[in-house]
Amino acid sequence: MTNGTKSMIAEIKELSDKYLLNTYNKYPVTFQYGVGEMLYDQDNKAYIDFQSGIAVTNLGHGEADIIEAIRVQTDKIMHSSNLYYSEGQAKLAQVIIENSAPGKVFICNSGTEANEAAFKLMRKHGIAKNLMKPVILALDGSFHGRSTASMSMTGNSSIREGFGDLVPDIHFITPNDEDSLISAFDNYGENVCGLIMELIIGEGGIIPMTQSFVNLARKLTEETNSLLIFDEIQTGMGRTGKMFCFEHYGFAPDAFTLAKALGSGFPIGALVVAEEYTSLLGKGAHGSTFGGNHLACAVAYETFRIILSRNLLEGIETISTNMFQRLETMKSLYPIVKEVRGKGLHIGLDLNVPSRPIVEECLKRGLVVNSTANSVIRIMPPLTISLEKAAEGMDILESVLKG
Numbered sequence: 001m002t003n004g005t006k007s008m009i010a011e012i013k014e015l016s017d018k019y020l021l022n023t024y025n026k027y028p029v030t031f032q033y034g035v036g037e038m039l040y041d042q043d044n045k046a047y048i049d050f051q052s053g054i055a056v057t058n059l060g061h062g063e064a065d066i067i068e069a070i071r072v073q074t075d076k077i078m079h080s081s082n083l084y085y086s087e088g089q090a091k092l093a094q095v096i097i098e099n100s101a102p103g104k105v106f107i108c109n110s111g112t113e114a115n116e117a118a119f120k121l122m123r124k125h126g127i128a129k130n131l132m133k134p135v136i137l138a139l140d141g142s143f144h145g146r147s148t149a150s151m152s153m154t155g156n157s158s159i160r161e162g163f164g165d166l167v168p169d170i171h172f173i174t175p176n177d178e179d180s181l182i183s184a185f186d187n188y189g190e191n192v193c194g195l196i197m198e199l200i201i202g203e204g205g206i207i208p209m210t211q212s213f214v215n216l217a218r219k220l221t222e223e224t225n226s227l228l229i230f231d232e233i234q235t236g237m238g239r240t241g242k243m244f245c246f247e248h249y250g251f252a253p254d255a256f257t258l259a260k261a262l263g264s265g266f267p268i269g270a271l272v273v274a275e276e277y278t279s280l281l282g283k284g285a286h287g288s289t290f291g292g293n294h295l296a297c298a299v300a301y302e303t304f305r306i307i308l309s310r311n312l313l314e315g316i317e318t319i320s321t322n323m324f325q326r327l328e329t330m331k332s333l334y335p336i337v338k339e340v341r342g343k344g345l346h347i348g349l350d351l352n353v354p355s356r357p358i359v360e361e362c363l364k365r366g367l368v369v370n371s372t373a374n375s376v377i378r379i380m381p382p383l384t385i386s387l388e389k390a391a392e393g394m395d396i397l398e399s400v401l402k403g
């Protein structure tokens, strides 16, 4: 790539600027390879990964069993289509259901698509209830994706604006505000076909929902015969210390969506529907060419196998406790730190200043973290990170916050 005069990063940046639509605000680094919790850039500089590709590479980089699963499956078959049965699909659906609650799975390729399927499920439920105008409720500050339906359910006007009319009859509730929840159900009552929410709002700044807010959401959806759907795309697959975040709240929803870490970096998404509602999406009601291809399913199945067989969830608590303690100490020492939030290894550090310059400085010093909701540093290391590397990463973050 380098021509001897220009640096590799300058050359890639120039090509990207010329040929890629300018939809992302990128940092001037190009990662070449990763090992476990470490990433290496174009100059072989090492970074501790506290971001996991935005909650995707939960098993770290270069995980040998994932690579082997990909090799074995590509040797056999990658894709045949949903016209035929697939052992990989069946086994993946089985492991998802056996680790959540009785129900069935639709497999797609991304989080957006999983939420698109959830949207269709809610609408189908509304139509089955004979609603003329089925209403969907969602949370302010939420993020559910970029397709028309999923961005219509996204509680962030900067994502929704600029595209003309979106999907109608979607209304937003203030997170953790029980009055706002009650008044939405007072206003729309039986016309509600579903409520979709993240249990910990991710892109919106790592904001955990309270138990009583979630309990109330369950009560009101039950009373109005509407679906309660949890978006577990960022929180699922062990990120919060349980396989799925809803386990912390004590009950499974009517449906939930998965993507990101489900495929350990290979694109895959899923809608998981509780037994009672599985007939809503019958033959012909939904589909995908790539969704559930042999390769994606093999990787996702292997991801489950690794998390379960290595008892990865058990190790998270100690690392999480250490990280939270370090961050609370930073909060007490540095006035720019406003709040520490999150669960497990899904952590947000809310600052009194914009977080992007802090993230840029961390990057310079060899730590990858992510800036979200303007003032939040999002910390999501691989579930496999060692205590030592977690502490080293915290040292770098502290050195930056110290100023």
Ligand SMILES: Cc1ncc(COP(=O)(O)O)c(C=O)c1O
Pocket (backbone or CB within 6 Å): 054, 110, 111, 112, 113, 115, 143, 144, 145, 146, 198, 202, 203, 231, 232, 233, 234, 259, 260
């Ligand atoms: C909670 C949540 N839902 C949905 C999505 C969309 O997923 P994808 O980017 O795979 O379409 C994201 C992505 O960040 C997310 O965090």
